[in-house]
Structures are given as C-alpha cells and as structure tokens.
Amino acid sequence: MGQERIDKIIAIPSSSSVSECTKIALDKFHLAYDRTEGDKGNRYRMTLVLSGKEKVLPDTMSLGDVIRDHASLLTPGQFILRQFGASAPVVPKRKTTPVPILDPDTARMLQKLDSALMAFDESSDVGPSRPWMEVARYGDNDIDIILPHGVLRSTNLPNQQMQYALMAPKGANDFSTILKKVVQPSQPPSRALDTISDIELAALVKYGRAYLDTHERGPVLQQDGANLSSLEDLQNELQRIMAAHAHVNPI
Numbered sequence: 001m002g003q004e005r006i007d008k009i010i011a012i013p014s015s016s017s018v019s020e021c022t023k024i025a026l027d028k029f030h031l032a033y034d035r036t037e038g039d040k041g042n043r044y045r046m047t048l049v050l051s052g053k054e055k056v057l058p059d060t061m062s063l064g065d066v067i068r069d070h071a072s073l074l075t076p077g078q079f080i081l082r083q084f085g086a087s088a089p090v091v092p093k094r095k096t097t098p099v100p101i102l103d104p105d106t107a108r109m110l111q112k113l114d115s116a117l118m119a120f121d122e123s124s125d126v127g128p129s130r131p132w133m134e135v136a137r138y139g140d141n142d143i144d145i146i147l148p149h150g151v152l153r154s155t156n157l158p159n160q161q162m163q164y165a166l167m168a169p170k171g172a173n174d175f176s177t178i179l180k181k182v183v184q185p186s187q188p189p190s191r192a193l194d195t196i197s198d199i200e201l202a203a204l205v206k207y208g209r210a211y212l213d214t215h216e217r218g219p220v221l222q223q224d225g226a227n228l229s230s231l232e233d234l235q236n237e238l239q240r241i242m243a244a245h246a247h248v249n250p251i
Contacts, residue, residue, distance in 0.1 A: 014064035017177070018057045022046045025081045049078040058155060060165060060177045069158045106205055110147065117150035120168035120178055145205070151175065152205075157182065 012021055022044060046057050048066065057066060110133060134146040145152040150168040157163050165180040 012063060014062065014067065016063050017059065018046045018061050018063065018066070019059035021063055021079075022059070022081065029081070044081055044083050047080045047082050049080060054080070060167065060175060060180070061155075061163075065157075065163075065182070069161070109205070110145070113152075114147040114149050117147065117166075117168050117178070120150070120176065150178070160184070 012024060016024075025046070026044060045059075047054050048057055134144075136144045136146060142156055143154045150166065153165045153167060155163040155165065161182050161184055163180055163182045166178045167175040168178055170176040
C-alpha cells in the first residue's frame with residue numbers, strides 16, 4: 001500500500017520551535033496523540049530530509065535556526081512529521097558519564113544557577129533522592145549538565161557551530177528554553193563519544209556563569225530563549241569564553 005500524503009498550507013512564524021511546529025501539525029492534521037503515554041506509546045517528531053538523508057530535529061531548536069543552518073546548501077529540503085513506535089530510536093541515547101570533581105567556586109555557581117532555574121521549573125517530580133548534578137553525552141558530541149531544576153546543554157550544529165542552551169522542565173517529558181546562543185568556536189568540538197573533556201565542561205559551566213551574572217544584574221524575560229536583560233553582555237562573555245579555550249587542547 002502506498003504511503004498516504006496529505007497536503008495543507010500552514011503559516012508558521014520562523015521563531016517557532018520544532019516542538020511547537022510538531023504540535024501545530026498534529027492539530028492541523030487531526031492526529032491523536034496522548035502525551036501521557038510518554039515513551040510507551042507512538043511518538044511524532046519533526047524530521048528534515050536533505051540530499052536523501054533524514055535527521056530528527058531537536059525539539060528546542062527554532063524553525064528559523066534550522067533554515068539558517070542549512071541556507072548554504074543548494075538542495076531543497078523537506079520537513080516531515082514522522083511517527084515513531086515505542087521501539088524505534090527517536091533521539092540518540094543519552095550516555096551518563098562520571099561526575100567530575102568540581103572546585104568549590106564552580107559547585108557554588110551551579111547551585112546558584114539551579115536556584116535561579118526554580119522560577120521556571122513547571123514540573124513537580126524533583127525529589128530529595130535525585131542527584132543534585134549529572135553529566136551526560138548524547139549524539140556525536142552534545143553534552144548535558146543536568147541540575148534538579150534545569151539543564152545546561154551544548155549542541156553541535158552544522159558548519160561547526162555550537163549552540164549553548166539553558167532549559168527548565170515543562171511537564172513530565174518536555175523542556176522550555178530560557179536562553180540559547182549559537183557561537184562559532186575557534187576550535188572544532190571534540191568528537192569523543194564516551195568521555196567529556198575538561199574544556200567541554202568548562203565551556204558549559206562558564207556559559208551558566210555568564211547567564212547567572214546577567215540574571216543577578218536584572219530581570220530575565222522567558223521568550224523561548226530569546227531575551228535577557230543584557231543579551232549583548234552575554235554574547236561578549238561567550239565570545240571571550242570560546243576565545244580563551246581556542247588554544248587549549250582537550251584532555
């Protein structure tokens with residue numbers, strides 16, 4: 001039986017996240033999806049097909065970022081809403097790694113960052129038995145620093161770009177982006193799959209510190225990672241971070 005195709009024209013702002021686009025498509029195509037099923041049931045994800053290759057798009061990435069990241073490619077792309085069964089690998093499996101030994105200053109900074117994230121945390125599953133910090137790698141070289149009330153994440157993008165994001169839980173299986181920033185590292189990211197180097201962890205920690213410094217100077221506006229009270233200061237801080245790490249070899 002041939003695959004059924006349904007065409008509809010839907011206007012979506014470029015600032016919409018992939019997760020929001022997925023929800024809009026589910027609604028417009030009248031597709032039933034019970035989010036309470038979580039990983040047990042079928043899941044719908046947005047994918048991008050370019051040059052015959054299909055990849056799953058991160059839920060937190062904006063539609064505009066997807067288009068800009070692939071603007072240099074001459075081949076037209078297609079966005080596809082695809083259904084995955086419970087046994088199908090939808091996203092790369094997260095590999096938890098040993099938590100590194102933190103210096104006291106870094107530990108205090110991460111604890112303060114977690115306290116700041118409490119204002120955005122919409123979940124209710126944080127318990128005393130949960131570790132206060134976990135470190136994990138997933139995909140090629142994407143890294144999470146997992147805190148009780150949020151996640152610091154670095155994501156490898158096309159053209160050797162790196163996206164840093166600060167996210168807070170939104171429901172049981174979703175996250176809302178508080179802030180994100182795409183930078184062009186002077187040094188290509190490491191490709192080690194099973195270990196996380198000191199340089200990678202330091203870049204994430206310093207990104208969190210830059211956010212916290214700005215957060216303490218003024219109010220934070222949550223608009224899907226769009227605004228801070230002083231985004232220009234944060235951008236300059238990130239550039240200094242990447243420049244400082246450009247001449248250091250990962251361990």
